[in-house]
Amino acid sequence: MKNAKIRIASCALLLSIGLSTLVGCGGGSSEQASTSGSSPDSAKKADPVELTVEVFDRATPGYQADNNFQTKWIQDNFGTPNNINMKFIPILRTQEVEKLNVLMAANQAPDICFTYNDGVIYNYVKSGGLTDLGPILDEYGTNLKKYLGDELLSYGKFDGKQLAVPAKRVIEGCFAAYIRKDWLDKVGLPVPKTTEEWYTAMKAFADKDPGGLGDKNIPFAIWADPNNINWTSSMLLESFKEKITEEQRMTLPNWVVPGFKEGMRFMNKLYSEGIISPQFTLDKDGKQMEKDIAQGRVGFIINSYDFPLRPVPGVLTELQKNIPGADFIECDPFTNYEGKHPKMKYNPNGLYIVVPKSSKRAVEAIKYLEWMSDPEVLKFLQNGIKGEQYTDEQDGIPLNFFTNDQLPDDKKANFTDLSIIVNGKEFGDQERNIKSASYGYPGFEDRFQKAYEISLTDANYMPHFDSVIESQAKYSKTLADKDVEIFVKSITCKPADFDKTYDSLVADYMKAGGQEIVDEKLNILKSAK
Structure with missing residues (x-):
C-alpha cells in the first residue's frame, strides 16, 4: 500500500475545537527574511526585531515564566548576537488550548506556538492558519533537521507541507x-x-x-x-x-x-x-x-x-x-x-511546534530552534548550572537536583518547557537518556529501567x-x-x-x-x- 499520507502518531484523543474564526489566521508573511538574516555588520546597524515565544506557566511559586535566569541566558546567547529581542508569552498550562485558540483566531498568537493536542493542530491546518516551514528549514535549519531526522519531521507534514516541527520524544514507553x-x-x-x-x-x-x-x-x-x-x-x-x-x-x-x-x-x-x-x-x-x-x-x-x-x-x-x-x-x-x-507506545513526536501564518518571524523562529539543537544549549536549558541547580554529575549526566522550593527565586528553573525541540532530557544516545530519566526515581532506578523495558516490549x-x-x-x-x-x-x-x-x-x-x-x-x- 502506497500510504504516503499516513503516518504513525499520537494516541491523544482528537478533540473537536470548532474554530470557525480561525480563517482570520491567514495574515501575511512577506517579511520572513528579516534583518537577522543579514550580514553581521548590517545587523548591528539595524533595529532589533522581536521574536515572541509561547512558554507554559505552571504557576510555580516564585518563578516568573517569562523572566528568569534561563530566559535571560537565551537573550544573551541567542537573541543579542542575532539582533533579536526575545519575548516570552506565558500561557497557563491548564488553559493552553483555550488561550492558544483565542490568540490564533485574533492573529495575536506568538511567533512560536506549540501544543500536544492533535485536534488543535488539525483545525489550524484545516483553516490554513500555519506557515509552511519546509523551505525555511532547508535554508536555516540544517542541524535541526539532522537532529530530528526525516522520519520524525514527517509527523509534522500535512498534505505534503511542513506545517509543524515535531519535538523529539525521548521516552516512548507508555x-x-x-x-x-x-x-x-x-x-x-x-x-x-x-x-x-x-x-x-x-x-x-x-x-x-x-x-x-x-x-x-x-x-x-x-x-x-x-x-x-x-x-x-x-x-x-x-x-x-x-x-x-x-x-x-x-x-x-x-x-x-x-x-x-x-x-x-x-x-x-x-x-x-x-x-x-x-x-x-x-x-x-x-x-x-x-x-x-x-x-x-x-x-x-x-x-x-x-x-x-x-x-x-x-x-x-x-x-x-x-x-x-x-x-x-x-x-x-x-x-x-x-x-x-x-x-x-507513544509516537516519536511530542509537541507540535508551529508558526502562525500571521507571523512575520518564521526565519527567526527556525533560527532559534536551530540554535537550540546544539547539545550544550540543550544541556543548559534542561539542567541549569552545576552548583546552582544540581550538585553532581555522573558520566556527564547531572544529578542531585535542588527542587524549586529549595532555591531562591532568581535560581528557580523550568527544565521542560524551554527546550521545546525535545520532550525528555537528551544526552546524545538512548542508553544515557534512560539512565538520566531513572535518576528521577531515587531508590527505584533499576526498577525504572526494567519497567521501561517492559513498556517497549512488542509495543x-x-x-x-x-x-x-x-x-x-x-x-x-x-x-x-x-x-x-x-x-x-x-x-x-x-x-x-x-x-x-x-x-x-x-x-x-x-x-x-x-x-x-x-x-x-x-x-x-x-x-x-
Whole structure:
C-alpha cells in the first residue's frame, strides 16, 4: 500500500475545537527574511526585531515564566548576537488550548506556538492558519533537521507541507503492569507470564484474600476516566485482538476490531467474579485507586510504566510504609494469539511546534530552534548550572537536583518547557537518556529501567492520518461519551446479557458517527494508493 499520507502518531484523543474564526489566521508573511538574516555588520546597524515565544506557566511559586535566569541566558546567547529581542508569552498550562485558540483566531498568537493536542493542530491546518516551514528549514535549519531526522519531521507534514516541527520524544514507553509480589508469595504462585497465569493469580487473590481485607480486597484496580477510558485495562484488551489487516488497523475503532469484544467479555467475567472493584465506575480521575494502592488494598494494576515508582504521588513508597514487606513489582503478563505482549507506545513526536501564518518571524523562529539543537544549549536549558541547580554529575549526566522550593527565586528553573525541540532530557544516545530519566526515581532506578523495558516490549504506535479526518472532529465529543457508556455497561452488565448489551451499544456508536469516520478513512486510504 502506497500510504504516503499516513503516518504513525499520537494516541491523544482528537478533540473537536470548532474554530470557525480561525480563517482570520491567514495574515501575511512577506517579511520572513528579516534583518537577522543579514550580514553581521548590517545587523548591528539595524533595529532589533522581536521574536515572541509561547512558554507554559505552571504557576510555580516564585518563578516568573517569562523572566528568569534561563530566559535571560537565551537573550544573551541567542537573541543579542542575532539582533533579536526575545519575548516570552506565558500561557497557563491548564488553559493552553483555550488561550492558544483565542490568540490564533485574533492573529495575536506568538511567533512560536506549540501544543500536544492533535485536534488543535488539525483545525489550524484545516483553516490554513500555519506557515509552511519546509523551505525555511532547508535554508536555516540544517542541524535541526539532522537532529530530528526525516522520519520524525514527517509527523509534522500535512498534505505534503511542513506545517509543524515535531519535538523529539525521548521516552516512548507508555504502559507496564504491576503485581503484589508479597500476595503472590502468600498464595504460592509465580509472577505471571501469560494471560492464563494472570487469571489464576487474580482468582487466588479474590478467593484467598492474601491481604486479609474482606470486602475491601481489590485484586485488579481500574478506573473510568472519561478521557482515557481504556487506560487501566489497555494491555489486557490489546492481547485479545486477532490478526487484522493494515486497512482494519488504520480505520476501525477498537469496539469493532476482531477479538476486542472477547476482551471486553473477559473484563465482564472479571467483574462478575469480584476481581474488579464494583466501585470502579465512581473513580473518574484515579485518585481513589492511588489511595487503595497506598493502603495495601490492590493486587494488580495496569498504568503508566513508571506510575508506582514516581516520587509524586509516591504510591509504592507509601505502600511500603503502610504495609511492611509489601511490594508491587513490574510484570508483562498478557499474551496474544502469537504469544506476544502487545501494547501501545507513544509516537516519536511530542509537541507540535508551529508558526502562525500571521507571523512575520518564521526565519527567526527556525533560527532559534536551530540554535537550540546544539547539545550544550540543550544541556543548559534542561539542567541549569552545576552548583546552582544540581550538585553532581555522573558520566556527564547531572544529578542531585535542588527542587524549586529549595532555591531562591532568581535560581528557580523550568527544565521542560524551554527546550521545546525535545520532550525528555537528551544526552546524545538512548542508553544515557534512560539512565538520566531513572535518576528521577531515587531508590527505584533499576526498577525504572526494567519497567521501561517492559513498556517497549512488542509495543506499537497508534495509527494516524496526516489529513484532517473531518468526521472525527465532528463526532469526537459524542463518540467519547459513548466510549464511556460502552466500557462501563459492558463490564457491569450480567454475563448473560453481555452480547445483547455490547452489540446494541456498539451499533449505536457506529450510527452516531463511527461508521462515517471509518468510511472517510477508507476513502483517504484508497486515494493514497
